[in-house]
Amino acid sequence: xxxxxxxxxxxxxxxxxxxxxxxxxxxxxxxxxxxxxxxxxxxxxxxxxxxxxxxxxxxxxxxxxxxxxxxxxxx
Numbered sequence: 895x896x897x898x899x900x901x902x903x904x905x906x907x908x909x910x911x912x913x914x915x916x917x918x919x920x921x922x923x924x925x926x927x928x929x930x931x932x933x934x935x936x937x938x939x940x941x942x943x944x945x946x947x948x949x950x951x952x953x954x955x956x957x958x959x960x961x962x963x964x965x966x967x968x969x
Contacts, residue, residue: 903934910922910958919960921957921959922960
């Protein structure tokens with residue numbers, strides 16, 4: 895399913911990365927299939943890098959840490 899006519903890929907990315915959670919340095923999660931369908935993986939990754947954020951993939955989700963702090967994996 896493509897984007898609705900009133901929403902561009904750029905708008906979708908801007909909405910995601912200007913959300914209150916993202917602005918506070920929090921974490922946002924999006925389904926991989928939605929990212930690939932709506933904006934494409936490369937455009938998504940480029941926007942994450944441009945903003946200085948970090949992203950992980952776990953299962954069917956991208957998890958974006960909206961800050962540049964170190965990530966430590968707990969075992």
